[in-house]
Amino acid sequence: MEARFIPDMKQLHIGIAGAGLAGRLLAWRLALAGWRVSLFDAKRRDALDTASQTAAAMLSPLAELAVSDDAVFELGQRSLALWPQYLAQLASPVYFRQDGTLVVAHAQDGASLEHFSRLLHHKLPESSKAQVQKLDAAALAQVEPILAGRFHGGLYLAGEGQLANDQLMDALALELDRLGVAWHEGQMVTHIEAQSIVCADQAHAADGTVDARGTGSKTALPHLRGVRGEVLRVECKSVTLQRPVRLMHPRYQLYVAPRPNGEFVVGATELESEDTGPVTVRSVLELASALHSLHPAFGEARILRLSAALRPALDDHRPSIERRDGVWHINGLYRHGYLCAPALVDDLVGKLRHDD
Numbered sequence: 001m002e003a004r005f006i007p008d009m010k011q012l013h014i015g016i017a018g019a020g021l022a023g024r025l026l027a028w029r030l031a032l033a034g035w036r037v038s039l040f041d042a043k044r045r046d047a048l049d050t051a052s053q054t055a056a057a058m059l060s061p062l063a064e065l066a067v068s069d070d071a072v073f074e075l076g077q078r079s080l081a082l083w084p085q086y087l088a089q090l091a092s093p094v095y096f097r098q099d100g101t102l103v104v105a106h107a108q109d110g111a112s113l114e115h116f117s118r119l120l121h122h123k124l125p126e127s128s129k130a131q132v133q134k135l136d137a138a139a140l141a142q143v144e145p146i147l148a149g150r151f152h153g154g155l156y157l158a159g160e161g162q163l164a165n166d167q168l169m170d171a172l173a174l175e176l177d178r179l180g181v182a183w184h185e186g187q188m189v190t191h192i193e194a195q196s197i198v199c200a201d202q203a204h205a206a207d208g209t210v211d212a213r214g215t216g217s218k219t220a221l222p223h224l225r226g227v228r229g230e231v232l233r234v235e236c237k238s239v240t241l242q243r244p245v246r247l248m249h250p251r252y253q254l255y256v257a258p259r260p261n262g263e264f265v266v267g268a269t270e271l272e273s274e275d276t277g278p279v280t281v282r283s284v285l286e287l288a289s290a291l292h293s294l295h296p297a298f299g300e301a302r303i304l305r306l307s308a309a310l311r312p313a314l315d316d317h318r319p320s321i322e323r324r325d326g327v328w329h330i331n332g333l334y335r336h337g338y339l340c341a342p343a344l345v346d347d348l349v350g351k352l353r354h355d356d
């Protein structure tokens with residue numbers, strides 16, 4: 001357990017708006033470092049309709065490079081090294097695996113897999129190219145026996161990981177309580193200034209403030225937008241996967257991320273829409289039929305939950321830390337929040353320390 005550092009002089013007080021992944025992780029790292037922390041969120045801590053609670057929480061710097069760039073890749077690689085250290089400091093266990101990712105395609109979608117493979121080869125730095133391994137049908141069957149005979153081959157992306165976001169969010173909440181973080185639940189933040197967080201008519205003073213409200217920061221960050229994503233969570237005891245599997249498709253990509261107790265997160269749609277309504281029939285059909293095509297035993301899977309949330313995205317699709325009018329903003333985590341958060345939060349803690 002990391003020693004808690006208490007500054008000799010005045011204990012600095014930080015106000016953080018937003019208790020999603022970014023807000024919770026930052027609050028925890030700062031509280032551990034001896035800061036006094038107040039955390040504000042419009043929702044209760046166990047609300048499920050946020051991006052952080054909806055995510056599949058795959059840690060896929062390689063696979064995501066196809067839709068991102070070297071900045072996300074670098075943050076992802078640093079974060080993959082930080083996650084095990086961070087999780088070891090939590091009192092409650094969080095499911096975490098780093099057994100790579102498998103990428104497959106049905107025969108008729110071979111061109112999508114081939115394109116994905118070439119894109120990765122083109123974008124990956126030379127030092128990481130060996131992490132992408134081509135598998136023939138026999139090698140694929142060894143890596144993931146349940147898929148034997150179902151695909152001609154695939155790609156294995158070594159070193160990629162995943163974690164259980166619901167367990168992480170709960171574990172962080174426990175740590176924040178333990179460290180005495182003042183958590184103002186159900187408090188809609190209407191305005192943030194350099195030294196105050198305003199909820200309804202009440203201003204809460206602090207020595208510094210951070211805006212981590214995800215898509216709730218739109219008034220402060222005009223270029224921020226929400227990108228809708230939907231996932232299914234299913235239980236299927238007759239299928240065992242050792243690692244996340246991505247299924248290439250010309251129209252949409254499916255991933256199936258295994259979780260403890262025979263559960264799987266199946267996702268995800270990506271829709272240029274800020275609709276926060278329930279998951280649509282079309283999306284359930286697409287996700288469920290792709291899941292069934294991965295292995296017919298998934299036909300008997302029980303649907304445990306359908307979730308939709310908005311990914312907070314900036315125009316360049318990169319996570320960002322910036323300071324505007326004295327307020328720090330951590331945002332734009334888009335589809336890479338879990339992939340990038342530890343390194344990003346570490347960077348922000350460094351900036352805040354430098355500031356005091």
Ligand SMILES: Cc1cc2nc3c(=O)[nH]c(=O)nc-3n(C[C@H](O)[C@H](O)[C@H](O)COP(=O)(O)OP(=O)(O)OC[C@H]3O[C@@H](n4cnc5c(N)ncnc54)[C@H](O)[C@@H]3O)c2cc1C
Pocket residue numbers: 017018019020021022023040041042043050051052053054055056057058059187188189190212213214215216217228229230231267268269308309310311312330331332333334335336337338339340
């Ligand atoms: C379907 C889906 C799948 C995903 N899969 C992955 C994945 O596999 N890997 C990965 O790395 N990332 C994934 N992501 C992305 C990841 O979930 C997000 O990048 C990350 O959760 C964003 O965290 P955040 O804390 O910035 O925002 P949020 O989770 O949106 O949290 C913001 C918080 O601020 C609060 N808030 C908003 N407005 C206010 C206000 N005015 N006052 C007070 N509080 C407010 C909200 O209640 C919320 O608690 C996925 C996202 C989705 C939607």
